Amino acid sequence: MLRNKVYKRKFYFNKLISMLMLTCILLVAPDLQANAYTSDLGNGTYQNPVMYADYPDNCVIKVGSTYYMECSSISYMPGLPILKSQDLVNWEICSYAYDRIDVGMSGIDQAHADAYNLEGGKNIYSKGCWAPSLKFHNGKFYATFSSLDLGKTFVCTRSAPMDFGGWDFTEIKGIGYAHDADLFFDTDGRVYLVNGGCTITELNADCKAVKAGGINKKIFDGGSSHDGNRIFKKNGYYYILSTPVKEGGSYQRIEKAWRSKNITGTYEQKVILDDAGNHQVCVVEDGSYNWAVLFEDKGAVGRIPKVAPVIWVNDWPMIGVNGSGKVPETYNKPVAGNEIKSPGTSDDFTIAPYISSQWQWNHNPDNSKWSLSEHSGWLRLKTSYAANLLQARNTLAQRIQGPTSSGWVKLDATNIKPGQIAGLSDFHSKYGYIAVRNDNGTKKLIQYNVDGLETSVNLTNNTVYLKVDVDCNTQIAKFYYSYDASRWTQLGSNLKMDFFYKLWFVGYRFALFNYTTGSDNSGYADFDYFKFNPAATGVGR
Structure with missing residues (x-):
């Protein structure tokens, strides 16, 4: 059984202590923690998107008074992020369904595991965990997803209540890869997966194997691009939703509903x-x-979730105000009131031994190569060999936010050894970064873009601050450094953030990294904090 070690950070302060701490922060620290974009307009209405960040392939259910949303995670670990909300507008991360995918799990062999571990030049970019399904039945949560590279479909289960950890992970036997599958518990007690374009496969009651002699057939032809399958039942109809490509004209997705009185x-x-x-x-x-709940393809920031009303017209679920087929820019909240919430951003790395829930590792981490306890209050990333950043293990990442955002770190570069490079990246297949690199004993500040363009200056202090600003409208990232976290200097060239969904299926991320292209693995990089601001702060504070 997997046990997730990513936990939501919680702080409890005495009122007086809180006031004293806030006063101290205002006096001595220019960088206050800033919340991410919020959709809640505070007057009973919301604006779309509900999160301006990459949370794609949404599957949303309601259990009691709480909504739960599951999203795909592709190559990031832990996988299958699950968020909760009381109103479909304000969301916070509440679980991941698995820590990692590795050898021995449901028969996964070493060759495939090497790709999840970034070993031997292998990787799972654009692969891994694709469009999932989340359901609740008889006191238990069921999270299913498929992996094209593994040729398998998995089910992760845990008993209520929802929380971090406690998930069981197993392959669904007898089905192989089921494209964008949705799990469905029918009212007669039978269980199905709907997938592809469009096939229905009956499962055993525990959802761990295809049911012998059960229904297993293609029920209609939805085409080769029949993505994002969803099934539900209302007023005697079975409804199957999917996203084919619009016929004629340029490439564009639309949403179709299929319905029948018989499954x-x-x-x-x-x-x-x-x-x-x-x-x-x-x-x-x-x-x-x-x-x-649906998403919009939004360039560098990724695929961002939106909420729209459903209007029932002649037993068809039409999307948008008055069934317009369009997503509203603003609308009345599904549930009034509720506190404004969003996933975490800034982090001071003080809750050892757990990483805060907004972070995910790029591929499986090497847990022997990072620590929150060896330098208390700091994240220590130890050194491993990699040919480049895309193959570097233990790159720790969180989503950039739109429409603009800024992320910066305090880095102690004292123990960066020759050949080693550590810093902050605007991370994607076409990445850029600002970092400290040790060139044969001389430490330099490096700004590098994946097209090969590099700018460097000598490092003059082992304590340095590195910053990345992103603008999701212009698709531009800029890179800065400072020695006092107040006066910033731009370094190098701008990065044109280029997102083509088939490269990775995820948006850009702020990423902390450390690796070496040399033979000395003894060095390490210490990060005191990561700070976030919902504006591109430039050379100012």
């Missing part, structure tokens, strides 16, 4: 959403089916 058909279909980059609808399983 095996015959099905009729209707377009329920036709709205530029908005697609992959999940009608929220809350008993009323009057809300939908």
